[in-house]
Amino acid sequence: MKRSTFGRRVTVALVTAGLSLTACSSAGDTAGGTAAPFAVWDPYPQFDASSEWVKVIEKCGTEAGVAVERQAYDTSDLTNKVLLAAQQGTAPNVLVVDNPVVSTLAEGGVLKANQDTGLDASQASPNLVAAGEVDGKAYGVPIGANTLALYYNKAVLAQAGVDPASLTDWASLDAALAKVVGAGKKGITFSAIGTEEGSFQFLPWFWGAGAQLTDLSSTQAVAAVELWKSWLDKRYAPNSVVGNTQTTSWQEFATGEYAFAENGTWQLGNAAKLGFEHGVIPIPSRDGGVAPGPTGGEFVTVPVQGAADREATAAKIAGCLTDADTVAATDSALTYVSAIPSVQEQQVAERPELKVWVDAVQAAKGRTGDGRGTRYPRISQPLWTAVQAVLTGSKPAAEALKDAQTAAASAK
Numbered sequence: 001m002k003r004s005t006f007g008r009r010v011t012v013a014l015v016t017a018g019l020s021l022t023a024c025s026s027a028g029d030t031a032g033g034t035a036a037p038f039a040v041w042d043p044y045p046q047f048d049a050s051s052e053w054v055k056v057i058e059k060c061g062t063e064a065g066v067a068v069e070r071q072a073y074d075t076s077d078l079t080n081k082v083l084l085a086a087q088q089g090t091a092p093n094v095l096v097v098d099n100p101v102v103s104t105l106a107e108g109g110v111l112k113a114n115q116d117t118g119l120d121a122s123q124a125s126p127n128l129v130a131a132g133e134v135d136g137k138a139y140g141v142p143i144g145a146n147t148l149a150l151y152y153n154k155a156v157l158a159q160a161g162v163d164p165a166s167l168t169d170w171a172s173l174d175a176a177l178a179k180v181v182g183a184g185k186k187g188i189t190f191s192a193i194g195t196e197e198g199s200f201q202f203l204p205w206f207w208g209a210g211a212q213l214t215d216l217s218s219t220q221a222v223a224a225v226e227l228w229k230s231w232l233d234k235r236y237a238p239n240s241v242v243g244n245t246q247t248t249s250w251q252e253f254a255t256g257e258y259a260f261a262e263n264g265t266w267q268l269g270n271a272a273k274l275g276f277e278h279g280v281i282p283i284p285s286r287d288g289g290v291a292p293g294p295t296g297g298e299f300v301t302v303p304v305q306g307a308a309d310r311e312a313t314a315a316k317i318a319g320c321l322t323d324a325d326t327v328a329a330t331d332s333a334l335t336y337v338s339a340i341p342s343v344q345e346q347q348v349a350e351r352p353e354l355k356v357w358v359d360a361v362q363a364a365k366g367r368t369g370d371g372r373g374t375r376y377p378r379i380s381q382p383l384w385t386a387v388q389a390v391l392t393g394s395k396p397a398a399e400a401l402k403d404a405q406t407a408a409a410s411a412k
Contacts, residue, residue, distance in 0.1 A: 037069035042096035045072040060320035091303040093314040102132040103373035113137040117315035124339040131366025140301030141322040144336025146265040147293035154277040177236040180259040187236035190262040198384040204283040208291030217405040378411035
């Protein structure tokens with residue numbers, strides 16, 4: 001879930017700021033008759049002016065016939081700064097923003113719909129575009145995507161006599177964990193922390209059981225959290241998962257003692273540095289097949305600027321940043337699976353080990369899709385709270401999830 005750590009604060013900030021914008025000026029508007037550079041804001045402070053990403057921004061500005069000025073912020077800082085800038089009428093011309101935030105900004109009137117600017121999302125996979133859809137309108141284009149899968153330690157599985165290709169459902173995974181622990185090794189590590197990271201990591205099991213976010217108390221949801229609880233009870237997973245972030249769970253896997261770790265594409269660089277051979281398999285659904293994971297990654301969007309010509313130019317820059325000819329190099333730099341199927345094929349041709357990640361992204365779902373939009377944070381917090389309660393033994397699964405559903409349904 002790299003860069004995908006959004007929560008209720010976004011909705012609260014919008015309400016507090018009183019944002020319901022129909023028009024605003026922009027950080028790239030003219031001042032005193034002199035055209036200011038078009039402002040591009042993104043959540044990639046790790047990339048400096050010499051990076052491939054910044055060179056792409058400059059190229060796209062040139063092709064649109066304007067100068068660009070790029071500002072980079074951490075994800076949480078970016079969201080807060082965009083909300084403040086929109087309130088003050090100084091929003092950027094082009095905004096690259098974490099995908100779950102798109103619906104909140106769109107419903108607050110901060111973003112322009114693609115149909116109003118000419119921005120085209122048709123090249124991207126529909127399941128990824130869905131995270132930016134509100135009331136039948138698309139806002140922005142996904143620049144790439146990441147999601148979750150299971151990394152495995154080849155030596156640990158070999159010692160336990162487990163063939164990773166045989167792990168296609170919960171029963172076969174559970175049996176493998178039993179063999180691993182029986183052979184004296186550790187089973188699986190993941191993040192169940194009481195934040196959005198915990199919900200993000202739980203969703204493949206939740207959705208893979210057939211549960212839906214509209215009903216947190218379903219029997220399928222109960223089965224998913226009971227699976228995790230059984231792993232702690234059987235010592236297939238460590239008690240540390242209750243406080244693990246995705247970073248600390250990866251550090252546990254990196255010790256070489258664990259058979260599996262649930263984590264994402266953003267660990268590919270670290271995986272290459274592991275002192276042992278590893279592989280990756282999809283997270284299995286309860287009864288077989290690839291479980292839908294939540295999509296991480298950003299959308300390139302066009303904020304409201306109060307001038308159709310400037311918004312059209314901003315859409316040209318955004319379109320360039322997300323075009324198939326551009327994103328192949330960019331997605332590699334961002335360790336993303338492309339949102340465009342033809343580029344996904346190119347990525348797999350160049351790096352066959354990405355096939356499992358492409359499959360996972362193709363099966364993935366947006367957390368704010370299916371009409372959930374700005375309600376998702378009100379669902380996610382009760383969900384992670386319930387998971388924590390079950391894993392720590394303070395409530396049985398059915399009770400915890402019933403309480404979660406009540407809290408989600410009554411949240412304002």
